[in-house]
Amino acid sequence: MKVLIKTFECLIVFIKYTSLPLLMLFSTVVFAAPMTTIYVYEEPSGSHIITSTKEVGARNTLIKTYKVPTIAVKSRRMNRSKPAYKTSTGLKTKTKRREKGCNKRSMRNRESQYKRSIHVYSRIYQVDSELVRAIIKNESCFRLRAKSHVGAMGLMQLMPGTAKDMMISDPWNPEQNIQAGVRYIGKMLRTFKGNKRLAIAAYNAGPGNVRKYKGIPPFKETRRYVRNVMADYKRNKLKARRITRR
Numbered sequence: 296m297k298v299l300i301k302t303f304e305c306l307i308v309f310i311k312y313t314s315l316p317l318l319m320l321f322s323t324v325v326f327a328a329p330m331t332t333i334y335v336y337e338e339p340s341g342s343h344i345i346t347s348t349k350e351v352g353a354r355n356t357l358i359k360t361y362k363v364p365t366i367a368v369k370s371r372r373m374n375r376s377k378p379a380y381k382t383s384t385g386l387k388t389k390t391k392r393r394e395k396g397c398n399k400r401s402m403r404n405r406e407s408q409y410k411r412s413i414h415v416y417s418r419i420y421q422v423d424s425e426l427v428r429a430i431i432k433n434e435s436c437f438r439l440r441a442k443s444h445v446g447a448m449g450l451m452q453l454m455p456g457t458a459k460d461m462m463i464s465d466p467w468n469p470e471q472n473i474q475a476g477v478r479y480i481g482k483m484l485r486t487f488k489g490n491k492r493l494a495i496a497a498y499n500a501g502p503g504n505v506r507k508y509k510g511i512p513p514f515k516e517t518r519r520y521v522r523n524v525m526a527d528y529k530r531n532k533l534k535a536r537r538i539t540r541r
Contacts, residue, residue: 332360341537397436405437409450412473420481425531427477428522430498439469451476491528496519 297478320495332349406428413431417424426534434452447454449472458466461475486502496511498503499520504512511521 313537362405402432402436405439406431407467409437409473412470413477416474416477421482422477423528423532423536426524427473427480428527429527429529430476430480430495431473432527433520433524436527440467441522448472451479492521492525495524 313518398519409431411426413424415429416422431437434447435450437450438452441450441452442448443452443456448458448466450469451472453461453466453472453475455466458475459481461478463471463473463475466475478493480498480510481486483497483502486490487493487497487505492511493505496517500517504514504517511518
């Protein structure tokens with residue numbers, strides 16, 4: 296069974312802090328529904344296990360049981376070192392916020408995993424590795440499983456057709472994804488005679504659109520993409536020079 300732990304936590308607070316008349320009314324409304332028994336066990340380490348399954352293990356001590364309306368429940372550990380906190384609506388536990396955009400710290404951690412691959416394939420296909428890093432940042436924030444609404448995949452957001460043209464078998468494989476992406480941007484650089492801005496635009500909008508408009512296409516997304524990649528590329532180059540001087 297799956298767990299809706301919030302309902303259970305609110306029930307505990309309600310029982311603990313509600314007056315008797317309201318509690319009786321609550322019981323009349325809620326407990327008319329089918330009930331599920333919730334068991335609270337204490338491990339030797341002091342952590343609590345909240346589960347709907349009675350058999351948890353002989354080493355754990357049953358300290359309390361609750362009856363709650365039948366809902367989907369799943370086991371959950373509550374460590375005493377990270378207790379729940381009270382709110383006006385019940386008990387809540389601190390949860391990790393979903394990351395929005397490119398969080399610098401987590402992005403650097405992800406980026407470090409692919410430095411070697413970026414360096415190797417940049418040398419093979421004669422592309423500046425700092426440009427590759429700038430492209431990956433703007434494409435996926437170095438998220439391995441990134442996927443766009445149009446089907447672009449992985450670190451360098453390869454379209455299925457591009458992956459096929461670059462002759463890789465698995466675009467979700469980070470090594471193959473970087474290889475194909477670096478090879479493709481290298482191809483765009485050769486096509487547009489080393490012009491980075493046009494090559495970046497072609498990477499985003501396709502070389503056909505760059506030829507059609509005889510320059511960066513007038514698409515807001517593409518223009519913003521070129522501007523952001525070039526800004527990150529310049530920052531990467533400046534940082535690399537500072538490190539070299541040390």
